[in-house]
Structures are given as C-alpha cells and as structure tokens.
Amino acid sequence: MTWSYFKRRVKHLLWNGDNKLRVRNLRYLPRWIVIAIDLCIVVLSFIVSFSIVAEMNVVFYDVLTAPQECLFVTLVYLSTFFIIGTYAGLIRHSTFVDIFKIAFSSAMSSLILLSVSYSYDFFFGDKIFLFPFIAINALFTFVGMMMFRLVIKSIYAYFTNLGKSKMRVLLMGVDDDTIAVGEALSISDNQNFELAGFVSFKKRYQKIKILGAPIFKYDSTFFETILPQDIDALIFVSNKLSNYDKNRIVDKALEHDLRIYDAPAITTYDNQKDIVSNIKQIQIEDLLDRHPINLDDTQINSYLNNETILITGGAGSIGSEIVRQVSQYKPKKIIVLDQAESPLHWLELELLKNFPDVDYLFLLGDVRKKNRLVNIFEEHKISVVFHAAAYKHVPLIERNPTEAIQVNILGTVNLADLSSQFKVDRFVMVSTDKAVNPTNVMGASKRAAEIYVRALADDVSTDTRFITTRFGNVLGSNGSVIPHFKKQIEEGGPVTVTHENIIRYFMTIPEACQLVLQAGIMGQGGEVFVFDMGDPVRIMDLAHKMIKLSGYEPGEDIEIKVIGLRPGEKLYEELLSDKATTLPTHHKKIMRATDQPMALDDVLNHIIEIAAAAENGEDIFMISKLKKLVPEFISENSIYEVLDLPAKSE
Numbered sequence: 001m002t003w004s005y006f007k008r009r010v011k012h013l014l015w016n017g018d019n020k021l022r023v024r025n026l027r028y029l030p031r032w033i034v035i036a037i038d039l040c041i042v043v044l045s046f047i048v049s050f051s052i053v054a055e056m057n058v059v060f061y062d063v064l065t066a067p068q069e070c071l072f073v074t075l076v077y078l079s080t081f082f083i084i085g086t087y088a089g090l091i092r093h094s095t096f097v098d099i100f101k102i103a104f105s106s107a108m109s110s111l112i113l114l115s116v117s118y119s120y121d122f123f124f125g126d127k128i129f130l131f132p133f134i135a136i137n138a139l140f141t142f143v144g145m146m147m148f149r150l151v152i153k154s155i156y157a158y159f160t161n162l163g164k165s166k167m168r169v170l171l172m173g174v175d176d177d178t179i180a181v182g183e184a185l186s187i188s189d190n191q192n193f194e195l196a197g198f199v200s201f202k203k204r205y206q207k208i209k210i211l212g213a214p215i216f217k218y219d220s221t222f223f224e225t226i227l228p229q230d231i232d233a234l235i236f237v238s239n240k241l242s243n244y245d246k247n248r249i250v251d252k253a254l255e256h257d258l259r260i261y262d263a264p265a266i267t268t269y270d271n272q273k274d275i276v277s278n279i280k281q282i283q284i285e286d287l288l289d290r291h292p293i294n295l296d297d298t299q300i301n302s303y304l305n306n307e308t309i310l311i312t313g314g315a316g317s318i319g320s321e322i323v324r325q326v327s328q329y330k331p332k333k334i335i336v337l338d339q340a341e342s343p344l345h346w347l348e349l350e351l352l353k354n355f356p357d358v359d360y361l362f363l364l365g366d367v368r369k370k371n372r373l374v375n376i377f378e379e380h381k382i383s384v385v386f387h388a389a390a391y392k393h394v395p396l397i398e399r400n401p402t403e404a405i406q407v408n409i410l411g412t413v414n415l416a417d418l419s420s421q422f423k424v425d426r427f428v429m430v431s432t433d434k435a436v437n438p439t440n441v442m443g444a445s446k447r448a449a450e451i452y453v454r455a456l457a458d459d460v461s462t463d464t465r466f467i468t469t470r471f472g473n474v475l476g477s478n479g480s481v482i483p484h485f486k487k488q489i490e491e492g493g494p495v496t497v498t499h500e501n502i503i504r505y506f507m508t509i510p511e512a513c514q515l516v517l518q519a520g521i522m523g524q525g526g527e528v529f530v531f532d533m534g535d536p537v538r539i540m541d542l543a544h545k546m547i548k549l550s551g552y553e554p555g556e557d558i559e560i561k562v563i564g565l566r567p568g569e570k571l572y573e574e575l576l577s578d579k580a581t582t583l584p585t586h587h588k589k590i591m592r593a594t595d596q597p598m599a600l601d602d603v604l605n606h607i608i609e610i611a612a613a614a615e616n617g618e619d620i621f622m623i624s625k626l627k628k629l630v631p632e633f634i635s636e637n638s639i640y641e642v643l644d645l646p647a648k649s650e
Contacts, residue, residue, distance in 0.1 A: 035078070035081060037148060038077075038081060038086065038145055038148075039074055039077070039078060041141060041144040041145050041148060042073065042074050042077045042078075042141055043070060043074060044144065045137055045140035045141040045144055046069075046070045046073055046074070046137060047070075048140055049133055049136040049137035049140055050066065050069075050133065052136055053130060053132055053133045053136060056132065058130060058132070060130060060133075061126060061127050061128055061129070061130065063120065063126055063127070063128045064128060069128070069129070072128075073109075073113065073137065076109050076112050076113055076116075077105070077106075077109045077141065079112075080105040080108045080109045080112070081105060083105075083108070084101050084104055084105045084108070085101065086098070086101045086102055086105050086145070098149060099146055099149075102142055102145045102146055102149075103142055106138040106139075106141050106142040106145075107138065109138065109141075110134050110135065110137075110138040113129055113134050114129070114131070114134060116128060116129075117129045117134075166192055166193060166194040167192055167193050167194065167232040167233050167259070168194050168196040168229070168230055168231050168232050168233075169185070169193050169194065169195065169196060169231070169232065169233045169234065169235050169261070170196055170197050170198065170199050170216065170226065170231055170233075170234050170235070171185075171195070171197075171198050171199065171235050171237060171263075172199045172201075172218075172234055172235065172236050172237065172241070172249070173198065173199065173200075173201065173237055174198050174199075174200050174205075174210065174215060175237075177237050178198065178237045179198075179210055179211070181235070181237050181263045181279075182195050182198065182210065182211050182213065183211060186211050193233075193235075193279065195211065195213050196213060196229055196230075196231055197213045197214045197215060197216055197226075197229070198210055198213060198214075198215045198216070199215070199216050199217075199218050199222070199234075200215050200216070200217050200218065201218050201241075203217070204217040205217075218249075223252060223253075223256050227256075231258065232258065232259060233258055233259035233260065233261055234249070234253055234258055234259075234260055234261070235261045235262070235263050235279060236260070236261070236262050236263070236282065237262075237263045237264075243287065246287060247287050250282070250287060250549075254545070254548040254549070259281070259551055260281070260282040260549060261279050261280065261281055261282060262279070262280055262281075262282045262283075263279045264279075281549065281550070281551075282549060283549075284482060284542065284545060284546050284549060287545070296518065296521070299521045300329060300517050300518065300520075300521055301329050301330075302521075303383075303384065303425070303426065303520065303521055304326055304329040304331050304384065304517075305329050305330050305331065306330065306331065306332045307331050307332055307383035307384060307425075308331065308332050308333045308334075308335065308380050308381055308382050308383055308384075309326055309331050309333070309334050309335065309382070309383065309384045309385075309386065310335045310337065310376070310380075310382045310384070310385045310386070311323050311326070311334065311335070311336055311337065311385075311386045311388065312337045312338070312367055312385070312386070312387050312388055312389035312411075312415065313337075313338055313387075313388035313389030313390060313430075314336035314337055314338050314344070314347070314362075314388070315336070315338035315340050315343035315344040315346075315347050316338065316340075316343070316388060316389075317474060317509055318388045318430055318474065318509065318512065318513060318516075319336075319338065319386070319388035319389070320343075320347050321509045321510060321512075321513040322386050322388060322513045322516060322517070323336055323347070323351065324351070324354075324355075325510070325513050325514065325517060326386075326517070327351065327354075327355040327358045330357075330358070331358070332359065333359045333360070333361060333380065334358060334359070334360050334361070335360075335361045335363060335376065335380060335382070336348075336351075336360060336361070336362050336363065337363045337365050337367075337376070337389070338363075338364070338365075338389070339364060339365060339366045339389075341364060344362055344364065347362070348360070348362045361380075363376065366411075367389045367407060367411030367412075367414055367415055368406050368407060368410060368411050368414070370414045370418075373414055373415065373418055374418065377418045377419075377421070377422045378422075381422075382419075382422065382424050383424065383425045383426070384424065384425060384426045384427075384428070384520070385415060385419050385424055385426070385427045385428065386428050386430070386516065386520075387412065387415055387416075387427065387428065387429045387430060388430040389407065389411060390407060390408050390411075390430070390446065391403055391404050391407050391408060391442065391445075392432065392442060393442070394434070394440045394442050394443075394566065394567075394568045394569055395566040395567050395568065395569070397440070397441050397442040397445070397568075398440055398441050398442070398566075398567040398568040398638055399567070401441045401445075401619050401622065401623060402614045402617065402619065402622065404441050404442055404445040405445055405610055405611070405614040405622060405626070406611075406614055408442070408445035408446055408448075408449055409445050409448045409449050409452070409607060409610065409611075410607075410611055410614075412429065412449035412452060412453065413449075413452055413607060415427070416429075416452065416453055416456050416466065417456075419464050419466075420456060420459070420461070420462040420463075420464045423463055423464065424464050425464065425465065426464070426465045426467060426520055426523070427453070427464050427465070427466045427467065428467045428468075428469060428516060428519065428520045428523070429449065429450070429453055429466070429467070429468045429469065430469055430516060431446050431447075431449070431450055431468050431469060431470040431528075432446050432470060432471070432472070433470060433471060433472040433505070433530075433533070434446065434570075435447035435450055435470060436470070437632050437634075438630065438632070438633045438634075439568055439569075439570050439633075439634060439635060439636040439637075439638075440567070440568025440569065440570075440635070440636070440638065441568060441623065441626070441638075441640070442568070443568075443633075444626050444627070444630045444633040445626070447630045447632075447633070448606075448607070448610070448626060448629050448630055450468050450470075450528060450595075451598055451603055451629065451630070452603050452604075452607065453466045453468055454466070454468070454526055454528065454595060454597045454598075455597055455598050455599065455600040455602075455603045456600060457525045457526035457597075458526060458597050458600070459600050464525075465523055465524060465525035466523075466525055466526060467519060467520060467522075467523030467525070467527055467529065468527065468528040468529065469515065469516045469519045469528075469529050469530075469531070470528060470529065470530045470531070470593070471507055471512050471515070471530070471531040471533065472504065472505040472506070472507060472531075472533045473504050473505060473506050473507070474506070474507055474508070474509050474512050475506050475507065475508045475509065481504070481539065481542070482542075482546070485542070485543060485546050486546070489546060489547060489550050489552070489558055492558065493557075493558035493559045493560075493561075494558070494559035494560065494561040495543045495546075495547065495558060495559070495560050495561070496560075496561050496562075496563045497539055497540055497543055497560060497561070497562055497563070498539075498562070498563055498564060498565050498566055498569060499539075499562065499564070499565055499571055500540050500562055501538070501540075501571060502538075502539045502540075502565075502569075502571055502572075503536040503537060503538050503539065503571075503572055504536065504537055504539060505533030505534065505535075505536050505537070506533070506534075506537055507531065507533055507534075512531065515529075515531050515587075515589060515590060518587055518590060519590055522585060522586075522587065522590065526597065527592050527593075528592065528593040528595050529585070529590050529591070529592055529593070530582055530590075530591050530592075530593050531589060531590060531591075532588070532589045532590070532591065536572075540560070543560050544560070547560070565636075565637045566637070567637055567638045567639075568635065568636065568637060568638050569636070569637060570636065581593055581594055582594065603629070606625065606628060606629035607629070609625045609628075610622055610625045610626055610629065613625055620640070620643070623635075623640045623643060624643050627643060627644075
C-alpha cells in the first residue's frame with residue numbers, strides 16, 4: 001500500500017465515505033465528533049472535580065497519578081458511551097430519552113469506578129478513587145453532556161426559525177389530549193405555532209399555568225380578554241366539542257379575524273412530530289351539523305355476509321364508498337362495475353391494499369349495454385345489487401338529455417329486468433332529492449327510473465325486492481359545491497354562487513352510504529326511502545365561511561360573484577322530511593315516501609316512446625314524452641320550458 005493510496009483512502013472515508021465518520025454532511029454532527037466532545041467534557045469534569053475535592057483537605061490515593069486516573073476514568077466513560085449509545089441520536093433533536101441515556105451512562109461509569117476501586121482494595125489493600133470524587137465527577141459529567149445537547153438544540157432551533165413569524169395559538173380545552181398537543185408544540189422544532197395558552201370551558205383557573213402558559217375561561221368576555229395577548233389562531237383537539245358549540249366558537253373567532261385549526265388526538269400518532277405536522281386548517285365539512293348514525297350491523301351483516309354483491313357506478317363517489325362499507329361485512333364476492341377506466345383502476349389498487357381478504361372482481365362496463373350485463377348475471381349468482389351508476393350534473397345533463405335517458409332510465413331498466421330474471425334477492429337503487437317535483441332533465445330521468453322500479457316491484461312474476469333510496473347533495477362528491485369553492489379560493493377567486501338565496505341540504509358520503517345499506521335491509525319491496533338531511537345550508541353563507549376559514553376576507557381578498565341560476569337548477573330543494581309525503585320508519589333518519597305505483601305496462605309504453613325518441617336524437621320530442629311519464633316535471637331556466645306553457649298558463 002503506497003502512501004498516496006493511503007491518503008486518498010482516508011480522505012474518502014472522512015469526506016464522502018458510506019460509514020459512521022462522514023463529515024461532509026454538516027446538517028448534523030457526525031457521531032465521532034459527538035463522542036470526541038463528550039470525552040472532552042469528561043476530561044474537563046475530571047479536572048474540575050479533582051480541584052473541588054482537593055480543596056476539601058483530603059488525601060488522594062497514590063495508586064495512580066492524576067493523569068493516569070484521568071485516562072482510566074475517560075476510558076471507563078467511553079466504554080459506557082458505546083454500551084448505552086449516548087451518541088446515537090441527533091443532537092438537535094435531543095429528547096428525554098437522550099438525557100436518560102446520559103444519566104444512565106454517568107451512573108454506570110460511577111458504579112464501574114467504585115467496583116474497580118473496592119476490588120483493588122479487597123485484593124491489594126488500597127483504594128484507587130475517593131468516593132466524593134467519583135460522585136462529583138459523575139454529576140459534572142452528566143450536567144456538562146446535557147448542557148452541550150441543550151445548547152446545540154437551542155442554537156439549531158434559533159437559526160432554523162430565524163426570520164420566521166410564528167402564529168400564537170390557544171388550545172381549546174385542558175384535558176390530557178390537549179396538554180399533549182401543547183407539549184408537542186413546546187418542544188417541536190421548525191414549526192409555525194407558538195403556544196400562547198389553553199382555554200377552559202368549565203371553570204376559571206386562577207394563577208395556574210400549564211407548560212408555562214396561562215389558562216383562559218371561555219365565556220362572554222373571552223375574545224375581549226385575549227385581545228391584548230396578540231392571539232392569531234385557535235386549535236381544536238380531537239373534536240371533543242359538539243358541532244353546534246364548535247360552530248358558535250368558530251363564528252365568533254372569524255369575526256375577530258382568528259384562524260381556526262384542528263389537531264389530532266395524541267393516541268392517533270406515534271410521536272409528537274406527527275402531531276404537529278398534522279395540525280391542519282379546519283375544513284367546512286367539519287363544521288356542518290351532522291350527527292353520527294347508529295346502524296344495525298347485525299341485520300346488515302345477515303344480508304351481505306358470504307353473498308355476491310354487484311355495485312354499479314362502483315368507481316364513483318357514492319359507489320366507491322358503498323364498496324368500502326360492504327367490504328367490512330365479509331361478502332363472498334364484490335363485483336365492481338363502472339365505465340370509467342382510470343377511477344376503477346385506482347379504486348382497485350386501494351381496495352386490494354386495504355381489504356386483501358375480500359374477493360373483488362373489477363369490470364369495465366356500461367349499464368346501457370344489456371348483453372354485457374347479461375354475461376355478468378349469467379356468470380355469477382348475484383344476491384344483492386346496489387345501483388349507483390348515473391349521470392348527475394344538472395346543467396350538463398340539461399344540454400345532453402339523450403345520455404341521461406339512456407343511462408339513468410334505460411340503464412336502470414336493464415339492471416332491474418335482469419335482477420328480476422336472475423332472481424336477485426334485493427335491488428337497491430340510489431336516487432336523488434332532485435327527483436322530487438323535478439325541474440331538470442336529470443331529476444326527471446331519475447324519477448322515471450324510480451317509477452319503473454316501483455312498478456316492477458308490484459309485478460307478480462318477480463321475487464326480487466326492489467328498494468329505492470333518495471337523498472340530497474353529498475359533501476365531497478365529484479363536482480359538488482365545496483370542492484368547487486375550495487378550488488376557486490385557491491385560485492384567488494372569484495367564488496361563484498348562482499343565487500343569493502339558494503339553499504341546499506348536505507350529507508357526508510359515508511353517512512349517505514350507511515343509510516343506503518340500512519335501507520336495504522328495511523325494504524320489503526316497492527318502497528322509496530328518503531333520508532333526513534338535517535337543516536338546509538344557505539350557499540352564500542357557505543361561501544363566506546369557507547373564504548374566512550381560508551384566512552381571507554370576503555369581498556376584499558376574495559370576491560363572491562352571483563352568476564344566476566344554471567339551466568334546470570332549483571332555488572330551493574324539496575324538504576324530504578315533509579310529513580305530508582313521508583312516513584316514519586324504525587330508523588329516525590330514514591322515512592318512507594308515500595308513492596302511488598303505475599301499472600308496469602303503462603310505464604313500459606312511456607319508456608319505449610322515450611327510448612325511440614332518444615335513439616332518433618329528437619330531444620324536444622323525447623323530453624315531451626318524459627313529461628308525460630313524470631307529469632310533475634316542470635322545467636325551470638331551461639329551453640324545455642316551452643313544453644310547459646299550457647300547464648303554466650292553467
């Protein structure tokens with residue numbers, strides 16, 4: 001080995017090498033530097049301890065000279081460093097565990113030194129170290145190593161946050177979860193929050209602090225009380241407040257230009273860094289007043305367990321959630337049918353990961369193509385069909401009515417007929433509140449599908465129980481208003497509202513699908529179940545609140561623009577809980593609509609005429625025939641209003 005090769009090798013190891021002694025990556029102190037500094041602290045502690053003990057007028061043992069004692073003590077400490085791994089953690093992220101390691105290493109080193117000293121005394125009649133010296137040396141070594149780590153940690157935190165403006169926040173509550181989040185904020189590096197205090201909802205705390213931060217009582221003067229504290233935001237922890245109480249606080253906070261955040265419970269994450277990184281700005285969905293649903297899992301399990309289930313529109317917002325929920329009941333097989341290739345592919349990857357024990361069959365197919373459906377029913381003994389495939393966007397369907405007729409009506413006819421033919425036990429159709437007194441083609445096409453399913457349920461030749469479920473707008477579904485508003489806010493506005501007084505009912509996707517499963521077991525055939533949607537939401541108020549929750553001022557930072565009702569759009573959706581048209585069931589959130597069935601032959605004659613017009617592309621004639629089947633269909637803000645002129649004049 002030449003000298004030049006040796007120099008190149010040493011340079012490689014110290015500068016770029018894949019080893020424990022890299023010095024190039026100065027984002028953290030290499031381990032050998034940490035060990036070297038710790039050993040320097042041990043030597044310095046020895047000198048200080050030796051000097052202090054010398055002032056006590058005691059006589060040192062003369063077995064070893066002072067330099068020899070220093071070397072021996074240093075080697076003992078070095079050995080415990082390697083045994084315990086005091087150098088293993090990143091100095092800038094030192095925690096209580098690292099401090100404990102240092103304390104344990106100092107204690108262990110002292111015990112070794114004492115053992116050696118007394119062992120030597122036992123065999124040779126003389127001790128090596130004075131006990132006061134060992135105790136003082138251990139204390140100084142521990143303090144020195146701990147201070148080294150705390151200083152590095154503080155310096156790193158200082159330079160990391162240099163120039164950053166931190167948000168002063170109050171944590172809502174004083175329970176264990178909230179205090180744990182406060183601890184995470186206090187010790188976390190490189191984060192944007194500064195803990196300014198806690199908020200108590202029950203009693204007033206006098207002169208009591210938690211983590212050095214004061215506790216404020218939430219009362220009528222709360223916001224005036226915190227005004228001098230320069231508070232920037234409130235953080236709710238683990239959703240322990242009711243939506244009603246949370247909404248009241250949020251509304252008041254937004255009036256005072258405070259930001260609102262949500263933090264997870266301590267039990268949700270493995271460490272405090274995860275908690276801080278998952279403090280997120282509160283979402284409007286978290287504030288809508290929805291209550292948990294209690295399902296009869298036993299009965300749902302009885303009709304889904306070990307059965308073959310077909311879910312159409314299975315890659316859509318509603319269909320995919322039905323698939324997820326059905327998967328929990330251990331069916332024999334789930335057939336997921338959709339014509340959208342990419343969404344079906346991504347859903348397949350998700351489900352195979354999350355439910356590896358479920359037997360899935362993912363099929364590309366169109367409910368309009370009856371031959372494709374026949375093959376599916378012939379190959380599989382299907383017990384339950386959840387029919388969620390549909391076109392649903394009102395303005396788009398108003399411009400493309402033929403597609404709605406073919407998918408929403410004829411696709412339903414295909415599936416319902418095959419379900420009856422192949423003796424499927426239950427057929428559950430997902431409908432919409434827009435089918436109630438429809439003002440657009442989409443709603444009317446879904447109402448026509450309801451009419452056909454209802455008529456087929458009364459046919460004596462069928463053993464299938466046909467059940468229809470009807471609900472309103474779903475939070476987070478494809479094309480729904482909340483994701484649309486979020487995107488507009490991210491782009492800087494304007495946020496577009498179709499009318500100042502337009503209102504809508506909202507339900508979460510999981511909630512809607514849970515009620516679909518529940519209605520599936522309640523139905524005996526022919527029912528139209530409608531869901532309690534809660535209180536309506538004024539869309540203009542929704543837009544204002546979403547803008548303020550995003551940290552902007554409506555009308556100043558983000559404009560709200562009224563663009564007028566879109567073709568076929570209603571100003572007010574029908575109240576699904578109208579007692580004049582619904583009857584209660586044993587589930588408080590599900591009601592049964594009173595619905596007079598039409599004769600199956602009459603319904604078929606109407607549908608044949610509608611289908612013929614659709615085939616010929618005669619939109620006006622087709623919609624006129626649809627209005628014959630659905631006489632309550634009165635178009636609004638649409639080119640098809642001309643077909644209603646005689647009715648409106650009456």
